[in-house]
Amino acid sequence: MNTAYKDWESFQEDMVLAGITPVDTESSSVPTHHLLELCYIPPYNATVVQKLLDQGALLMGKTNLDEFAMGSGSTDGVFGPVKNPWSYSKQYRERQRHDEHGDSHWLITGGSSGGSAAAVAAYTCFAALGSDTGGSTRNPAAHCGLVGFKPSYGLVSRHGLIPLVNSMDVPGIFTRCVDDTAVVLGVLAGHDPKDSTTVQDPIKLPMILGEMDVSRLCIGIPKEYLVPELSSEIRSLWSQAADLFESEGAKVIEVSLPHTCYSIVCYHVLCTSEVASNMARFDGLQYGHRSGIDVSTEAMYAATRQEGFSDVVRGRILSGNFFLLKENYENYFVKAQKVRRLIVRDFMNAFDSGVDVLLTPTTLSEAVPYLEFIKEDNRTRSAQDDIFTQAVNMAGLPAVSVPVALSNQGLPIGLQFIGRAFCDQQLLTVAKWFEKQVQFPTIQLQDLMDDGSLVLENGKLTSVSLT
Amino acid sequence: MWARALRVRFPVPLDRGRGFASKAGPQGKVQEVRQGTHSPRLASQGAGRVPAAKIEHLERLALVDFGSREAVARLEKAIAFADQLHALDTDGVEPLESLLEDRCVYLRSDNVAEGNCTEELLRNSHHVVEEYFVPLPGNVSLPDMVNKTPSPTAE
Numbered sequence: 001m002n003t004a005y006k007d008w009e010s011f012q013e014d015m016v017l018a019g020i021t022p023v024d025t026e027s028s029s030v031p032t033h034h035l036l037e038l039c040y041i042p043p044y045n046a047t048v049v050q051k052l053l054d055q056g057a058l059l060m061g062k063t064n065l066d067e068f069a070m071g072s073g074s075t076d077g078v079f080g081p082v083k084n085p086w087s088y089s090k091q092y093r094e095r096q097r098h099d100e101h102g103d104s105h106w107l108i109t110g111g112s113s114g115g116s117a118a119a120v121a122a123y124t125c126f127a128a129l130g131s132d133t134g135g136s137t138r139n140p141a142a143h144c145g146l147v148g149f150k151p152s153y154g155l156v157s158r159h160g161l162i163p164l165v166n167s168m169d170v171p172g173i174f175t176r177c178v179d180d181t182a183v184v185l186g187v188l189a190g191h192d193p194k195d196s197t198t199v200q201d202p203i204k205l206p207m208i209l210g211e212m213d214v215s216r217l218c219i220g221i222p223k224e225y226l227v228p229e230l231s232s233e234i235r236s237l238w239s240q241a242a243d244l245f246e247s248e249g250a251k252v253i254e255v256s257l258p259h260t261c262y263s264i265v266c267y268h269v270l271c272t273s274e275v276a277s278n279m280a281r282f283d284g285l286q287y288g289h290r291s292g293i294d295v296s297t298e299a300m301y302a303a304t305r306q307e308g309f310s311d312v313v314r315g316r317i318l319s320g321n322f323f324l325l326k327e328n329y330e331n332y333f334v335k336a337q338k339v340r341r342l343i344v345r346d347f348m349n350a351f352d353s354g355v356d357v358l359l360t361p362t363t364l365s366e367a368v369p370y371l372e373f374i375k376e377d378n379r380t381r382s383a384q385d386d387i388f389t390q391a392v393n394m395a396g397l398p399a400v401s402v403p404v405a406l407s408n409q410g411l412p413i414g415l416q417f418i419g420r421a422f423c424d425q426q427l428l429t430v431a432k433w434f435e436k437q438v439q440f441p442t443i444q445l446q447d448l449m450d451d452g453s454l455v456l457e458n459g460k461l462t463s464v465s466l467t
Numbered sequence: 468m469w470a471r472a473l474r475v476r477f478p479v480p481l482d483r484g485r486g487f488a489s490k491a492g493p494q495g496k497v498q499e500v501r502q503g504t505h506s507p508r509l510a511s512q513g514a515g516r517v518p519a520a521k522i523e524h525l526e527r528l529a530l531v532d533f534g535s536r537e538a539v540a541r542l543e544k545a546i547a548f549a550d551q552l553h554a555l556d557t558d559g560v561e562p563l564e565s566l567l568e569d570r571c572v573y574l575r576s577d578n579v580a581e582g583n584c585t586e587e588l589l590r591n592s593h594h595v596v597e598e599y600f601v602p603l604p605g606n607v608s609l610p611d612m613v614n615k616t617p618s619p620t621a622e
Contacts, residue, residue, distance in 0.1 A: 041590060153567075193573070199567070272545070285602055290594065297605045298530065315538060319545040321529045339555060344563060383548070395566070
């Protein structure tokens with residue numbers, strides 16, 4: 001990898017960067033942190049951050065997210081919600097009524113890594129890192145018109161990624177095109193002695209995506225993903241995408257992942273259980289916010305956690321602890337682990353039947369206005385919005401959301417490709433071919449451009465691709 | 468290619484989406500679970516009340532306060548949601564603990580490779596004396612404190 005180039009990166013607040021505390025600013029995609037860690041100065045860099053620094057990357061900052069990466073809207077961070085740059089795009093605004101041009105109807109980015117998505121979508125940086133435990137990179141990527149990549153579990157180090165669900169978390173990558181993702185992945189992938197869950201398989205680097213012979217490809221369409229809640233626009237695009245592959249000679253077949261409907265429930269149990277365990281470290285003693293209660297250790301811990309965690313986080317901890325009670329352990333936690341195996345088997349069976357890549361929607365709909373999103377609580381929203389993405393995390397497979405087209409409202413819609421474990425390069429090669437076919441439009445931030453806030457090249461915003 | 472007939476791929480026309488759920492597998496179970504998955508209403512219909520003693524027990528274990536009746540209701544909904552798993556037969560299925568279960572996972576050798584960052588580590592704590600983190604008396608259990616320390620978000 002050529003160390004002479006510099007690229008601008010952002011990464012979200014749940015990855016550590018030595019010596020840097022968050023800065024409070026007025027903007028909407030402000031670097032932020034969970035209350036419990038507002039005063040935490042990490043004494044080390046996350047491996048993924050260090051690898052980027054070693055290659056000469058210029059780190060721009062840390063971005064906003066749902067607190068502890070719990071959420072699907074990036075609306076529950078301690079410094080406030082993240083606004084989707086597409087809310088201000090010409091493509092969206094020209095389709096809205098005039099009285100909706102005020103700022104109150106801005107759209108969510110999706111989540112939980114919404115800040116990183118907003119940063120890349122608004123052309124503030126070349127790429128951004130996020131996390132992906134149930135879709136937290138792919139969901140906002142779809143809503144913000146970006147490539148959102150979730151690597152295979154075990155391919156990229158989690159050292160320094162504040163753990164949510166150890167058996168599912170991975171760092172995620174946001175870029176504006178697939179080639180850029182390959183560049184970043186080429187830097188990040190590989191075994192890390194500091195993370196025992198990274199595999200030691202040899203990986204061919206740098207990751208260069210070659211041409212794809214689509215006629216040799218078999219695309220699987222999981223029929224259980226065709227749910228009534230899916231918007232008709234996305235259903236149509238999904239169908240058209242399948243047709244596109246078929247017209248180029250690929251074999252496109254329907255497959256079945258029979259346990260799909262149990263997947264979100266299984267995820268809910270495993271996620272809350274692991275969260276309950278992982279959040280136990282936040283007691284205020286060695287780092288983070290510490291309550292002023294000084295009567296006893298337990299009282300101090302309880303008050304600290306009460307003050308430091310939001311309702312969302314507390315809710316998940318309490319649910320998780322319920323499932324982990326001795327009397328519930330077999331019926332809930334172990335049961336969910338068994339269901340997880342069935343889900344993994346579903347994917348294995350689909351791939352063993354000759355499928356190379358699965359094609360599914362990423363989200364149920366385009367980005368919605370914030371005021372509409374907050375009508376339901378965080379848990380309900382997550383259960384709805386993670387529907388297409390979380391099964392992939394349970395199986396540890398690589399997946400990527402690729403922006404396809406704009407909706408009737410002028411908002412981005414993405415589709416998801418899912419690959420076999422550790423076939424990340426092949427997956428990205430397919431995604432690159434598809435991206436070239438669909439020619440997703442560039443965001444037009446006209447209002448911002450008119451006052452000179454953005455630098456243009458030839459009157460158009462361009463993506464800086466380094467390959 | 469974008470104008471290709473959609474009926475070839477998804478047989479039901481776009482304007483009538485309701486038929487899909489019933490085509491997707493074992494009828495009764497899928498319908499039931501899907502409703503529960505997407506409609507919070509079903510979850511709360513079947514939600515059992517969690518006894519007060521259990522609530523206190525959970526608060527003690529988690530060292531996290533429920534704080535309100537709404538939070539308890541959310542727990543009950545979460546439990547009802549999770550109960551859907553019981554509809555699935557998993558006899559003979561081994562629990563999956565790790566995706567790397569069929570590999571030999573790397574362990575570092577037991578040698579000190581880095582450290583000497585005492586100052587940075589201690590800097591993050593609010594209460595430090597010399598090189599010690601300072602906790603509080605540990606022999607006072609939380610329930611004894613409940614009466615003396617009002618919860619900040621008590622109803």
